[in-house]
Amino acid sequence: MKVFWEAFIQSIQLPKRKAVFALNRIGMDVVVIYLFILLAIASIPELIEQISSNQVDSQLHTFFFLIFFFIFYYLIILIIVFSSLSVIAYLGTLFATATKRRLQFGLMWKMTAFATTIPIIAFTILSFFLPLSILFLTIATLFIFYLLLKIIFIYPKLKKQ
Numbered sequence: 001m002k003v004f005w006e007a008f009i010q011s012i013q014l015p016k017r018k019a020v021f022a023l024n025r026i027g028m029d030v031v032v033i034y035l036f037i038l039l040a041i042a043s044i045p046e047l048i049e050q051i052s053s054n055q056v057d058s059q060l061h062t063f064f065f066l067i068f069f070f071i072f073y074y075l076i077i078l079i080i081v082f083s084s085l086s087v088i089a090y091l092g093t094l095f096a097t098a099t100k101r102r103l104q105f106g107l108m109w110k111m112t113a114f115a116t117t118i119p120i121i122a123f124t125i126l127s128f129f130l131p132l133s134i135l136f137l138t139i140a141t142l143f144i145f146y147l148l149l150k151i152i153f154i155y156p157k158l159k160k161q
Contacts, residue, residue: 007034011117015150023114024107031113038120039081043074045127081116088112088141092148101155108148115147116140 007026013019047069051062089109096103119140126132 003030004034004037007031007114008117011114014111014115014117015147015154017154020111020151020154023111026110028106028110031110035081035085035113035116036078038117039077040074042120042124042127043069043077045124046073085109085112085116088144088148091145092152095149096152096155099152100157101152102158103152103155111151112144112148115144115151119143 003026007023007030010019010022014023050069050073051065086109089105089112092108092112093103093105096108123132123136123140126136
């Protein structure tokens with residue numbers, strides 16, 4: 001659990017150089033589980049809203065409702081977020097190549113995943129109070145691109161041979 005907390009703290013400090021290199025050392029398995037946890041936390045407001053609107057009565061009904069929520073909300077969100085991260089990381093890799101930095105797709109994906117921490121936490125907190133629109137998604141995406149560009153420029157240019 002300590003590694004996830006440290007990843008969270010370092011993610012909030014992005015795009016600081018020290019945070020970038022600390023997160024670079026974290027394994028991809030930790031990154032994926034970290035995202036699962038973050039997205040599970042981000043799903044809590046919707047789960048609460050669904051439970052309160054459906055007036056779940058029995059324990060068996062609650063069990064089936066949670067399975068339904070997991071399949072039709074959480075897994076769909078995971079697929080959308082992971083696909084979006086891959087597209088953003090690919091664009092980041094193209095930009096890194098254009099600026100002559102040697103950054104592999106795996107590293108870009110990892111940094112993109114960590115760059116989503118603040119938007120996901122903001123989404124979770126704000127969704128308790130207001131309905132979020134496409135404007136929030138646009139701002140969050142621009143924020144992630146901004147962090148990614150700052151991270152790319154932290155790495156030195158390739159040396160001419």
